[in-house]
Amino acid sequence: MTAPEQPSPPADPPSRWGTARGAALLALALLLLLASALALTLSLSQLAENRAQVVRTNTILRGLAELRAIARAAETGQRGFVLTGERRYIEPYERATDRIWTHVSELEGLIKHPAAAGLLRELQPLLHAKLDELERTVALRERDFDTALSAVRTDVGQELMERIDATLDALEETERNLLAVRAAQEERSAVSATRLAGLMVVLALVSAMLGSARILQQRADTHLFESDRRFRDLAENIQEVFWMSDPRRTRLLYANPAFERVWGRRREAAYRDPAAWLEAILPEDRPRPGDGHGDEIGDEYRGTYRIRRPDGSVRWIRDRGWPVRDAQGGVRHLVGVAEDVTAIREAQEALVRANEELESRVEQRTAELTEVNLELDAFAYTVSHDLRAPLRAIHGYTEALVEDHDGALSEEGRHYLRRIGASALRMEELIRDILSYSRLSRAEVGLRPLSLDALVRQALSGAAAAIEETGARIAVEHRLPDVRAHPPILAQVLDNLLSNAMKFVAPGTRPEIRVSAQRWDGRVRLWVEDxxxxxAPEDRQRIFLPFQRLHGPETYPGTGIGLGIVRKSLERMGGSCGVEGRPGGGSRFWVELQAA
Incomplete structure (x- = not known):
């Protein structure tokens, strides 16, 4: 079988100086190629290490999120069991407690950074303490509801959960910082590897072109054989497919042995049949007219396509080609490098599948948590309605006894009846607040422009009796900016804040309240100062949680849900709330909403 026809030699034989110069350039290109290959090997090694660190950090962040969700699930199950006594709430609690230490053990194996490892060690005794507290409360509930409820109200479990959340937040922040650093390192390594790979391709092409040029120039020279051997030493030992074609006759002039390994076909067949190269490409990936394969040749060809080998397997190919022009600018032939990138494409597709699977798992777990929360809301709503009927009966019978049998009762008996009536009223208020809090989670909240001035006047009108009873002085700074909010919900927020401002004053003190607002960056912050x-600073976050009381009901009556309703209301309207200390005593409560 004859070798493929080579391009014709130049008209004049090369001079000795030209030959030496060509050999020197080829040797220099080979040295640069070797140096680039070494640098690329080191760069790819660094890239793989950085990528492994990024993957590990992402795994740690997912593990921390799952650990937080498990701890929350354990607490939710415990509370559901304490409130209802139903065993179905124990199952999610027991599953969560069984899984916590498995996740902690996995995180211990993944976390290597000293600061993060130290935070994980700090987290473990907190988790032990939290699980012990949950276990004690469950055991108390199995014996007695009131004892278990009293244990829950000590806030020990809430404080432990807050410390666990704070430690997890610190761990996540540490890992996110590490992720940012490692991702930047990975990006730099990838850029460096890409540049080195491009340099290698260019150097390989330059070397091949120099070798080809020497072959063409030395065909009539006695050193033709040596020049051809050098060219083939270069082209036939690189892992990529080096090819040369004649674009005018669509004929493959040369392909190195890597062609047989990648295409799975003999080179001689490709030399004989000009269409063999293209026929291996899948029909949908084949080049079309104007793609740079016909008579009009651009400066560079780049393409990615799939080929089907004789054994039926499909491989992804990344191909780059350049025209070699003569002195007049015409295209003499094309040279290029084709690379099998199947492993890279499969890795990319695997990464996409992994991300889709992760998103699916996150959505599934979010849906599960949402379902649990909806069940708890429905339970609270049902219990509240079922409790109101007997409370009304208790209150009604108490009033009837006082009205019909007041003379027959002793002073101690009347005192007991007054306490029973007051307790029933307080329980009625608690149920009403629970219903309000539960409705906030389910209600449709449509926002529209509202006048804060009008809503504040409405709230003051509704609180007229309490203002008269307490003698409160309330100053409103007009004109208040308009906001986007839900009218009934914002009205309840204002009513709760004004009610608290009038209630929580020292005995004998006349309430002094100031209402003002400020606007910036498309937001409005309303202040209620008292x-x-x-x-105390350490209680300023806790008071916005349901059932969090800083004082007993005998000192300051109430249910402990008012500020929880405020926080939940602001969250549903896309706002926020908080409290600050006031110079000279008192508090400055604020709520923030979108400006209209």
């Missing part, structure tokens, strides 16, 4: 008893 001269009350104030709130």
């Amino acid at each position: 001269n009350g008893i104030g709130i």
Whole structure:
């Protein structure tokens, strides 16, 4: 079988100086190629290490999120069991407690950074303490509801959960910082590897072109054989497919042995049949007219396509080609490098599948948590309605006894009846607040522009009796900016804040309240300032949680849900709330909403 026809030699034989110069350039290109290959090997090694660190950090972040969700699930199951006594709430609690230490053990094996490892060690005794507290409360509930409820109200479990959340937040922040650093390192390594790979391709092409040029120039020279051997040493030992074609006759002039390994076909067959190269390409990936394969040749060809080998397997190929022009600018032939990138494409597809699977798992777990929360809301709503009927009966019978048998009762008996009536009223208020809080989670909240001035006037009108009873002085700074909110929900927020401002004052103190607002960056912050008893800095977050009381009901009556309703209301309207200390005593409560 004859070798493929080679391009014709130049008209004049090369000079000795030209031959030496060509050999020197080829040797220099080979040295640069070797140096680039070494640098690329080191760069790819660094890239693989950085990528492994990024993957591990992402795994740690997912593990921390799952650990937080498991701890929350354990607490939710425990509370559901304490409130209802139903065993179905124990199952998610027991599953969560069984899984916690498995996740902790996995995180211990993944976390290597000293700061993150230290935070994980700090987290473990907190998890032990939290699980012990949950176990004790469950055991108490199996014996007695009131004892278990009293244990829950000590806030020990809430404080442990807050410390666990704070430690997990610190761990996640540490890992996110590490992820940012490692991702930047990975990106730099990838850029460096890409540049080195491009340099290698260019150097390989330059070397091949120099070798080809020497072959063409030395055909009539006695050193033709040596030049041809050098060219083949270069082209036939690289892992990529080096090819040369004649674009005018669509004929493959040369392909190195890597062609047989990648295409799975003999080179001689490709030399004989000009269409063999293209026929291996899948029909949908084949080049079309104008793609740079016909008579009009651009400066560079780049393409990615799939080929089907004789054994039926499909491989992804990344191909690059350049025209070699003569002195007049015409295209003499095309040279290029084709690379099998199947492993890279499969890795990319695997990464996409992994991300889709992760998103699916996150959506599934979010849906599960949402379902649990909806069940708890429905339970609270049902219990609240079922409790109101007997409370009304208790209150009604108490009033009837006082009205019909007041003379027959002793002072101690009347005192007991008054306490029973007050307790029934307080329980009625608690149920009403629970219903309000539960409705906030289910209600459709449509926002529209509202006048804060009008809503504040409405709230003051509704609180007229309490203002008269307490003698409160309320100053409103007009004109208040308009906001986007839900009218009934914002009205309840204002009513709760004004009610608290009038209630929580020292005995004998006349309430002094100031209402003002400020606007910036498309937001409006409304302030309600009072001269009350104030709130310690460590309690300023806790008071916005349901059932969190800083004082007993005998000192300041209430249910402990009012500020929880405020926080939940603001969250549903896309806002936020908080409290600050006031110079000279008192508090400055604020709520923030979108400006209209």
